[in-house]
Amino acid sequence: MDPLRRSPSPCSSSRPSSPSTPPCEMLGPVGIEAVLDQLKIKAMKMGFEFNIMVVGQSGLGKSTMVNTLFKSKVWKSNPPGLGVPTPQTLQLHSVTHVIEEKGVKLKLTVTDTPGFGDQINNDKCWDPILGYINEQYERYLQEEILITRQRHIPDTRVHCCVYFVPPTGHCLRPLDIEFLQRLCQTVNVVPVIARADSLTMEEREAFRRRIQQNLRTHCIDIYPQKCFDEDINDKILNSKLRDRIPFAVVGADREHLVDGRCVLGRKTKWGIIEVENMAHCEFPLLRDLLIRSHLQDLKDITHNVHYENYRVIRLNESHLLPRGPGWVNLAPASPGQLTSPRPFKVCRGAHDDSEDEF
Amino acid sequence: MLRRGEGCRTVPLAGHVGFDSLPDQLVNKSVSQGFCFNILCVGETGLGKSTLMDTLFNTKFEGEPATHTQPGVQLRSNTYDLQESNVGLKLTIVSTVGFGDQINKEDSYKPIVEFIDAQFEAYLQEELKIRRVLHTYHDSRIHVCLYFIAPTGHSLKSLDLVTMKKLDSKVNIIPIIAKADAISKSELTKFKIKITSELVSNGVQIYQFPTDDESVAEINGTMNAHLPFAVIGSTEELKIGNKMMRARQYPWGTVQVENEAHCDFVKLREMLIRVNMEDLREQTHTRHYELYRRCKLEEMGFKDTDPDSKPFSLQETYEAKRNEFLGELQKKEEEMRQMFVQRVKEKEAELKEAEKELHEKFDRLKKLHQDEKKKLEDKKKSLDDEVNAFKQRKTAAELLQSQGSQAGGSQTLKRDKEKKK
Numbered sequence: 022m023d024p025l026r027r028s029p030s031p032c033s034s035s036r037p038s039s040p041s042t043p044p045c046e047m048l049g050p051v052g053i054e055a056v057l058d059q060l061k062i063k064a065m066k067m068g069f070e071f072n073i074m075v076v077g078q079s080g081l082g083k084s085t086m087v088n089t090l091f092k093s094k095v096w097k098s099n100p101p102g103l104g105v106p107t108p109q110t111l112q113l114h115s116v117t118h119v120i121e122e123k124g125v126k127l128k129l130t131v132t133d134t135p136g137f138g139d140q141i142n143n144d145k146c147w148d149p150i151l152g153y154i155n156e157q158y159e160r161y162l163q164e165e166i167l168i169t170r171q172r173h174i175p176d177t178r179v180h181c182c183v184y185f186v187p188p189t190g191h192c193l194r195p196l197d198i199e200f201l202q203r204l205c206q207t208v209n210v211v212p213v214i215a216r217a218d219s220l221t222m223e224e225r226e227a228f229r230r231r232i233q234q235n236l237r238t239h240c241i242d243i244y245p246q247k248c249f250d251e252d253i254n255d256k257i258l259n260s261k262l263r264d265r266i267p268f269a270v271v272g273a274d275r276e277h278l279v280d281g282r283c284v285l286g287r288k289t290k291w292g293i294i295e296v297e298n299m300a301h302c303e304f305p306l307l308r309d310l311l312i313r314s315h316l317q318d319l320k321d322i323t324h325n326v327h328y329e330n331y332r333v334i335r336l337n338e339s340h341l342l343p344r345g346p347g348w349v350n351l352a353p354a355s356p357g358q359l360t361s362p363r364p365f366k367v368c369r370g371a372h373d374d375s376e377d378e379f
Numbered sequence: 380m381l382r383r384g385e386g387c388r389t390v391p392l393a394g395h396v397g398f399d400s401l402p403d404q405l406v407n408k409s410v411s412q413g414f415c416f417n418i419l420c421v422g423e424t425g426l427g428k429s430t431l432m433d434t435l436f437n438t439k440f441e442g443e444p445a446t447h448t449q450p451g452v453q454l455r456s457n458t459y460d461l462q463e464s465n466v467g468l469k470l471t472i473v474s475t476v477g478f479g480d481q482i483n484k485e486d487s488y489k490p491i492v493e494f495i496d497a498q499f500e501a502y503l504q505e506e507l508k509i510r511r512v513l514h515t516y517h518d519s520r521i522h523v524c525l526y527f528i529a530p531t532g533h534s535l536k537s538l539d540l541v542t543m544k545k546l547d548s549k550v551n552i553i554p555i556i557a558k559a560d561a562i563s564k565s566e567l568t569k570f571k572i573k574i575t576s577e578l579v580s581n582g583v584q585i586y587q588f589p590t591d592d593e594s595v596a597e598i599n600g601t602m603n604a605h606l607p608f609a610v611i612g613s614t615e616e617l618k619i620g621n622k623m624m625r626a627r628q629y630p631w632g633t634v635q636v637e638n639e640a641h642c643d644f645v646k647l648r649e650m651l652i653r654v655n656m657e658d659l660r661e662q663t664h665t666r667h668y669e670l671y672r673r674c675k676l677e678e679m680g681f682k683d684t685d686p687d688s689k690p691f692s693l694q695e696t697y698e699a700k701r702n703e704f705l706g707e708l709q710k711k712e713e714e715m716r717q718m719f720v721q722r723v724k725e726k727e728a729e730l731k732e733a734e735k736e737l738h739e740k741f742d743r744l745k746k747l748h749q750d751e752k753k754k755l756e757d758k759k760k761s762l763d764d765e766v767n768a769f770k771q772r773k774t775a776a777e778l779l780q781s782q783g784s785q786a787g788g789s790q791t792l793k794r795d796k797e798k799k800k
Contacts, residue, residue: 044459044460044461044462045436045438045440045459045460045461046438049437050437050463051435051436051437051461051463051648051652052463052648052649052652052653053414053461053463053466053468053652053656054463054464054466055652055653055654055656056414056466056468056652056656056657057406057409057410057466059654059655059656059657059658060402060405060406060409060657061402061403061405061406062592062594062595063657063658063661064401064402064405064406065402066592069398069401071398090396091390091392091396092392092393092394092395092396093390093391093392093393094390095390118388118389118390119388119389119390120389120390120392120396120398121389121392122392122395122396122397122398122399123399124399125398125399125401125402127398127401168672168673168676168677169669169673170669172665251411252411308396308397309397312396312397312398313397313398313400314400314404316398316401316404317401317404317405317407317408318404318408321408321514325513325514329510329511332509333509333510336509337509
């Protein structure tokens with residue numbers, strides 16, 4: 022899209038070593054390790070935030086997948102009834118929950134995109150999504166550049182975007198390619214093959230290889246990005262993951278009895294597809310990637326790379342970005358152009374008294 | 380276009396999701412990045428600052444002791460890489476050199492305040508840059524200031540009060556009584572009470588260990604009551620009982636550094652490193668740095684709301700200033716270019732002048748040469764004429780002579796001779 026979007030890896034040198042830092046031998050324990058516990062206590066007190074966005078055509082099982090991932094009724098699953106007309110334009114629907122596990126509080130925000138790719142003419146259907154993502158960056162930026170800023174800026178930026186690919190079995194469609202190309206430069210994208218229970222194992226592998234081929238041909242850089250691998254361990258781990266992406270997943274929120282155990286799964290006439298069984302589908306891989314091992318990494322890359330890229334462009338050439346609602350026009354006024362710098366809504370803190378521009 | 384769903388509600392989990400590993404993920408990231416900690420030691424020369432640092436971190440940092448003859452207060456900064464199991468710490472120790480040695484100590488606090496401000500400024504500059512690398516930036520802001528109080532046993536010196544008052548809004552101050560083996564126990568208690576009351580009555584804000592988190596509230600609470608800590612530092616190890624310990628040996632006994640009955644060194648190490656290091660760093664970033672940033676930006680002319688109380692974008696002022704700056708740069712460039720052109724023209728004119736002169740000189744010389752040539756030619760011509768005339772007369776005379784000799788008569792010869800004369 023624009024060549025300014027590439028930036029060097031975040032933590033490329035783990036400790037910036039300067040020539041004047043001689044290593045010192047300590048003759049006994051000092052207690053520096055205790056700082057790790059201090060960090061943990063502080064982090065648990067403050068709580069964590071995670072924002073995820075699911076994109077895909079309707080009927081691919083996005084809401085069910087989110088429910089399965091977080092093992093709770095994040096969405097009250099209500100498939101659009103026959104009387105409800107399909108939305109004419111793309112709408113973004115966002116829900117926030119606080120979930121707690123073993124003392125760790127997580128504020129989870131899930132953004133859904135009903136209506137994506139459902140129209141007859143899907144041209145520029147990615148614009149509202151890009152606009153939404155940029156709007157979150159903009160909000161964070163506005164908070165960051167205030168003179169009197171908050172102790173902890175609330176983070177609404179999208180950390181991960183899960184893209185659901187319909188299980189056609191052939192290859193990526195033009196809509197998919199267009200969307201992925203645009204989005205992978207703004208946000209971390211993880212594509213998954215939805216409803217993978219309609220493909221056999223061989224078909225899945227072939228489909229996966231073809232998708233990977235497509236991604237390579239079109240230079241789409243999905244998460245985990247190769248250029249941000251820090252050391253050899255990361256490289257090995259991430260290469261294994263990259264080999265399996267896109268994951269073939271199945272979502273289910275009903276429990277069934279299998280061999281005396283209660284498992285989440287889909288019951289069909291020919292058997293029960295167990296969601297958490299690696300032999301049946303790759304849902305555990307997706308869950309591990311998103312939650313158990315790479316959550317902090319997703320947040321870090323969003324903060325250090327994507328947000329910084331946005332910030333650079335915003336401060337340099339404001340006119341090149343797609344606009345979200347509440348945009349502040351910063352270009353110097355050229356004669357004949359109406360500039361009404363409508364300030365963005367910042368309704369927090371005692372010093373602000375602007376109205377909500379939404 | 381965007382609908383917000385129902386407000387935040389807590390949702391129960393039906394099984395193990397796995398995000399309880401989040402704190403571990405965070406900690407692992409931090410470990411790979413490494414930590415940094417910056418200590419500032421302020422105190423008069425000879426109070427044992429370097430020794431205390433050696434004792435605190437159980438190592439020998441390089442450096443020679445300072446003399447008492449420094450003309451002004453200077454700050455000496457050194458950075459070291461410490462490693463304990465898998466945690467790497469980049470430790471920077473800044474010491475004042477020559478503090479309290481001058482005769483006139485009115486400006487002694489200024490270099491210290493300027494140094495602290497310079498670190499904040501460097502961080503602010505990095506944060507305001509367009510292309511910034513904050514996550515690999517080496518944070519040099521001072522996280523804690525250990526203020527060394529001389530063990531007089533009476534009260535704080537006025538220099539101490541003035542300096543601490545100037546520093547308390549910029550950095551976390553922990554006052555400590557240095558060389559505490561010079562004071563007896565009873566005197567020490569009285570001294571501590573006197574110091575605390577003086578600090579309170581002068582409105583000096585020293586760092587209070589945080590008591591809001593239950594896990595550390597108790598220990599921090601008791602430690603707060605022991606401030607200022609009376610410490611002793613020692614670089615020598617002596618054998619006491621059957622262990623090697625850091626101690627100072629006197630003829631009347633041995634003072635053990637790590638003995639809680641002898642001094643508060645262990646308390647200082649606990650508080651500074653093992654319990655509150657992260658809190659010190661957080662306070663520096665969220666309180667002191669933000670205060671500095673706010674003052675600096677307001678000074679530079681940025682506001683959050685303009686006179687009509689509509690939120691004023693920092694960005695607009697930023698862009699305006701940037702355009703102004705670019706305009707200035709362009710103007711300067713123009714000026715320089717014009718000056719350059721001017722100089723070139725002048726030089727060209729000069730050279731043309733010189734060329735003209737040379738041409739003229741050449742012409743003059745040529746003319747001179749021609750004149751002389753003409754003169755010479757004239758002279759040659761007249762000489763030739765003379766020679767011709769002489770030849771003619773000679774031939775005429777010879778003719779006559781030959782005729783006369785035939786007629787006979789030497790008189791004509793004589794007459795000719797006379798004629799010739």
